Amino acid sequence: MERKIYTVAEVNAHIGTMFRRNETLRSISVKGEVSGCKYHPSGHIYFTLKDTSGVISCVLFLKNRGGLRFKMADGQQVVVDGEVKVYSQAGKYQLYASAVRREGAGELFERYEQLKRELEERGMFAQEYKRPISQYIRTLGVVTASTGAAIRDIINVAGRRNPYVQIILYPAIVQGEAAAVSIVNGIRALERLGVDTMIVGRGGGSVEELWAFNEEIVAQAIFDCSIPIISAVGHETDTSIADFVADMRAPTPSAAAELAVYKIEDLQDRLAGYAGAMQNAIRRTIGACRREAEHYGGQLKYLSPVNRIHMKRNQAVFLEERLQKAMEKRLQDSRHRAELYIEQLRGLSPLDKLSQGYAYAADSAGATIASIGQVSVGDEMRVYVKDGSLLARITEKREEIYMAKGDGKP
Numbered sequence: 001m002e003r004k005i006y007t008v009a010e011v012n013a014h015i016g017t018m019f020r021r022n023e024t025l026r027s028i029s030v031k032g033e034v035s036g037c038k039y040h041p042s043g044h045i046y047f048t049l050k051d052t053s054g055v056i057s058c059v060l061f062l063k064n065r066g067g068l069r070f071k072m073a074d075g076q077q078v079v080v081d082g083e084v085k086v087y088s089q090a091g092k093y094q095l096y097a098s099a100v101r102r103e104g105a106g107e108l109f110e111r112y113e114q115l116k117r118e119l120e121e122r123g124m125f126a127q128e129y130k131r132p133i134s135q136y137i138r139t140l141g142v143v144t145a146s147t148g149a150a151i152r153d154i155i156n157v158a159g160r161r162n163p164y165v166q167i168i169l170y171p172a173i174v175q176g177e178a179a180a181v182s183i184v185n186g187i188r189a190l191e192r193l194g195v196d197t198m199i200v201g202r203g204g205g206s207v208e209e210l211w212a213f214n215e216e217i218v219a220q221a222i223f224d225c226s227i228p229i230i231s232a233v234g235h236e237t238d239t240s241i242a243d244f245v246a247d248m249r250a251p252t253p254s255a256a257a258e259l260a261v262y263k264i265e266d267l268q269d270r271l272a273g274y275a276g277a278m279q280n281a282i283r284r285t286i287g288a289c290r291r292e293a294e295h296y297g298g299q300l301k302y303l304s305p306v307n308r309i310h311m312k313r314n315q316a317v318f319l320e321e322r323l324q325k326a327m328e329k330r331l332q333d334s335r336h337r338a339e340l341y342i343e344q345l346r347g348l349s350p351l352d353k354l355s356q357g358y359a360y361a362a363d364s365a366g367a368t369i370a371s372i373g374q375v376s377v378g379d380e381m382r383v384y385v386k387d388g389s390l391l392a393r394i395t396e397k398r399e400e401i402y403m404a405k406g407d408g409k410p
Contacts, residue, residue: 146171179212201232
């Protein structure tokens, strides 16, 4: 019997089917050390997972990178969740990762450091974005657990400093998977209520218990909030991402209440000081006004209103006389200038020239004849003298050159 011969593709397909039918290989978690890690321009990550006994090729596609909380690098100890399948083109099997997480306690620290770097690069820690904490508030919003030491400390401290400040609590979940979303909802709810200042935090705990305040959505909600936020997470030695983004960090919830709520006794002392200073200023002003009034009263005793009216009347008469004289002088000067202008006009008057024996000629259209070029022999013209005009006809034209008076040229 002749043995069947398979193609390479058929063999790879057969092995692939075997892998797919194996329940263990379809959903598996593999622990090992990262080696040969390469970030492809497409966004995929190719790496090898190895231990002391062997290696396995792995790939994390771009679509599955959303849950990756750290930057992969050679030497890291990780746990890879995914499916083992055959890569037919290369004829080898590899682990197709759906998630990669750091092994052990270092995973949370790595996620913390990575998010801290990313948010700092985005400018969310920058001082210019910090809002000033209101000095005098009427409403204080608190996002924390409804049962716990944090809210009790805040209520006690705030009530001792100023019992008139209203505290509005949003009872948030502060640890566990639902904590981050609950904290974000609390921030947004108190922002809609329009509280003056907000405290976001909780009491102390382990890194895992405080982790909600290291989530990106909480940091983004704090950064986007239009109301000043004081972060108060854990104890003084605990530092969260929320502390870096918040407008002010308090080492404890009690310290946050100290920062947020002004001490009413201090305000009352300050107001009393202002009232005393104002009363002193009013007394000084009243005294100065009284002295000024007494001074004017003394002057009125020696200055009779009748005499002042008489002086004003005399001054008015004097000014009236000055005005009259000024008007007469102005009219006299104007009259003199008018006479001078009349004499000047009389010397320029054509009638005056005619009375001295001069005459002037005009053509039939009435235009003055100033040159022989304006008329021709045979044309009529009218000659004007002092007592009338003569009609004449031109019988001859003769050009003459006269010397102007005072001019040495012909």
